[in-house]
Amino acid sequence: MNIRTICLAILAHGEASGYDLKKHWEEGPFHHLGGASFGSIYPALARMEKDGLIRSREEVQPGKPARRVYSLTETGYQAFIDEMSALPEPDDFRSHFGVITLCARHLTRDTLARALDERVRQQKAEISKLTPIAEIEKDRPVGWLIEWGLAIMATEVAFIEKNRARLEAFAGTAGPGDELSICCLPDMPAVKQQSTAAE
Amino acid sequence: MNIRTICLAILAHGEASGYDLKKHWEEGPFHHLGGASFGSIYPALARMEKDGLIRSREEVQPGKPARRVYSLTETGYQAFIDEMSALPEPDDFRSHFGVITLCARHLTRDTLARALDERVRQQKAEISKLTPIAEIEKDRPVGWLIEWGLAIMATEVAFIEKNRARLEAFAGTAGPGDELSICCLPDMPAVKQQSTAAE
DNA sequence: TTTCGCCTATATCGGTTCGATATATACCGG
DNA sequence: CCGGTATATATCGAACCGATATAGGCGAAA
Numbered sequence: 041m042n043i044r045t046i047c048l049a050i051l052a053h054g055e056a057s058g059y060d061l062k063k064h065w066e067e068g069p070f071h072h073l074g075g076a077s078f079g080s081i082y083p084a085l086a087r088m089e090k091d092g093l094i095r096s097r098e099e100v101q102p103g104k105p106a107r108r109v110y111s112l113t114e115t116g117y118q119a120f121i122d123e124m125s126a127l128p129e130p131d132d133f134r135s136h137f138g139v140i141t142l143c144a145r146h147l148t149r150d151t152l153a154r155a156l157d158e159r160v161r162q163q164k165a166e167i168s169k170l171t172p173i174a175e176i177e178k179d180r181p182v183g184w185l186i187e188w189g190l191a192i193m194a195t196e197v198a199f200i201e202k203n204r205a206r207l208e209a210f211a212g213t214a215g216p217g218d219e220l221s222i223c224c225l226p227d228m229p230a231v232k233q234q235s236t237a238a239e
Numbered sequence: 240m241n242i243r244t245i246c247l248a249i250l251a252h253g254e255a256s257g258y259d260l261k262k263h264w265e266e267g268p269f270h271h272l273g274g275a276s277f278g279s280i281y282p283a284l285a286r287m288e289k290d291g292l293i294r295s296r297e298e299v300q301p302g303k304p305a306r307r308v309y310s311l312t313e314t315g316y317q318a319f320i321d322e323m324s325a326l327p328e329p330d331d332f333r334s335h336f337g338v339i340t341l342c343a344r345h346l347t348r349d350t351l352a353r354a355l356d357e358r359v360r361q362q363k364a365e366i367s368k369l370t371p372i373a374e375i376e377k378d379r380p381v382g383w384l385i386e387w388g389l390a391i392m393a394t395e396v397a398f399i400e401k402n403r404a405r406l407e408a409f410a411g412t413a414g415p416g417d418e419l420s421i422c423c424l425p426d427m428p429a430v431k432q433q434s435t436a437a438e
Numbered sequence: 439t440t441t442c443g444c445c446t447a448t449a450t451c452g453g454t455t456c457g458a459t460a461t462a463t464a465c466c467g468g
Numbered sequence: 469c470c471g472g473t474a475t476a477t478a479t480c481g482a483a484c485c486g487a488t489a490t491a492g493g494c495g496a497a498a
Contacts, residue, residue: 041335043455049338052345053420059476069341074333080455082478105463105476117415120342125350127357128336134273136240137327139248141387142268143319144380146251151324158326181343184406188340188398195394199387207383216316221252242484258447279484281449302493304447445494456483465474 041129043076043084044093048112048120051094055111058082069182072189074132085110093119144207145214152211156204163193240328242275242283243292247311247319250293254310257281268381271388273331284309292318343406344413351410355403362392 050056050064058081065076088094093116099107112120140147140155147155170186177183249255249263257280264275287293292315298306311319339346339354346354369385376382 041333041338045335046338049342052342057476058478070338072332073337073341075331075456077456077458078476078478079457079480083454101475103464104474107476112415114415121345124339124342124346126335128339128354128361130361131336132274132331132333133271134240134331136244136325137330138272138384138387139240139245139269140323140327141384142272142380143248143251143323144383146320147323155327162327162329181341181406181409184343184402184409185337185340187402188395191394191398192391195390196387199390203383203386207380210380210383216311216313256447257449274485276485276487277447277449278451278486282483300446303445304492306447439498441498442496443494444496446492448490450489451487452485453487454483454485456481458480458482460479461477463475465472467472468470 041074041123041132043080044088045123046070046074046076047081047084047088048093048116048123051110051112052117052120055109057099057107057109058085059107061085069185088116092116141207144210145212147211149208149211152208153204156200156207160197160200163197167193167197240273240322240331242279243287244322245269245273245275246280246283246287247292247315247322250309250311251316251319254308256298256306256308257284258306260284268384287315291315340406343409344411346410348407348410351407352403355399355406359396359399362396366392366396 046065047061050061050070056064058078061081062076062078064070065074085094085096089096089110092113094110095113096108096110099109101107137155137159140152144152167190170190174183174186174190177186245264246260249260249269255263257277260280261275261277263269264273284293284295288295288309291312293309294312295307295309298308300306336354336358339351343351366389369389373382373385373389376385
């Protein structure tokens with residue numbers, strides 16, 4: 041799922057300028073579903089207009105810079121429906137926290153504890169921010185999605201608080217020279233061989 | 240968190256070729272923490288070697304192409320420790336499924352139901368695949384991380400199965416012309432104004 | 439037996455995206 | 469009057485993705 045798809049999805053809910061789209065991403069429900077920068081948005085809009093998916097008009101406003109406001113064409117709305125009707129692709133997910141936990145053996149207990157504290161703090165802050173919004177939005181799809189996110193974040197916080205001691209016990213059990221295999225999946229002989237056959 | 244960081248993390252667990260790194264991503268625990276392609280890995284390795292974070296040696300193998308095997312230098316191990324010791328950044332997350340749910344009003348009930356079915360199917364398949372591995376790996380950090388993921392996926396499946404009717408009820412309540420505001424966050428006046436002040 | 443597909447392995451190319459920065463105007467507070 | 473913030477568009481280099489090229493060895497099917 042690329043920037044173009046999300047632009048279509050936002051524009052399907054109303055016309056918007058490039059600046060509006062960025063605001064949606066930073067402050068609205070799309071924030072948690074993937075970021076976007078001006079460096080992506082403006083070229084994407086230009087491409088989509090060239091492809092006939094959107095049209096634009098200049099809007100002069102008193103006291104503010106002029107806006108270029110985009111809206112979907114019929115072709116664009118159809119493209120939007122097509123992309124939303126396709127079977128959902130697996131999520132793209134990249135987690136610094138996850139990598140830190142995988143490398144627990146190489147960290148000090150304090151460092152690891154600080155990472156876990158920070159993660160719990162982040163998730164709790166997000167839960168506090170979103171809980172009242174879920175209530176306000178409960179009669180719209182966005183409310184459903186926020187509840188989905190809240191359920192997941194609550195599970196994560198509970199999991200960490202219950203199991204953190206088990207992870208912290210790994211801290212400091214590896215150093216620069218050690219070659220520990222990360223895992224031992226049945227389909228990954230290369231990893232095992234490599235860590236046992238080293239030298 | 241960029242490709243370089245994950246390469247450092249994998250290499251901290253043992254030397255590897257570019258091909259090995261790709262295998263780790265496709266089949267190992269890093270798979271769920273962010274993908275990488277050859278088009279990223281090889282340039283990243285070249286950059287890291289130039290920066291003195293890794294060193295390499297040619298390994299000739301009978302019956303197979305020669306491998307270029309990379310390992311961390313002391314500088315590289317320190318860079319790895321530094322990046323793992325930093326406070327965890329928020330996850331990068333992009334979800335086609337999430338966007339589909341947000342656009343529920345524009346979809347038919349059947350299309351939406353199919354998306355929900357597919358999501359549940361995907362998550363259940365992943366749970367089935369990972370559950371036995373969690374048992375095998377329970378004495379390593381990767382086991383902890385897999386349990387973390389399993390807890391989250393189980394929550395998601397339960398949430399969807401319990402609440403799907405509420406989302407499906409939104410299906411078909413919007414069409415091409417409608418300008419429905421997506422949400423009504425206190426910090427997002429532009430969205431409300433735009434959808435009510437259209438025309 | 440030879441041909442086809444698969445595995446190992448590295449490399450590159452075009453296009454997309456990110457993050458930072460540039461530019462310009464307007465408004466408000468100190 | 470100056471600096472900070474908000475609105476608004478645009479661009480640049482670096483990073484990254486997905487596909488493709490290349491090439492030898494392997495085993496199985498035709």
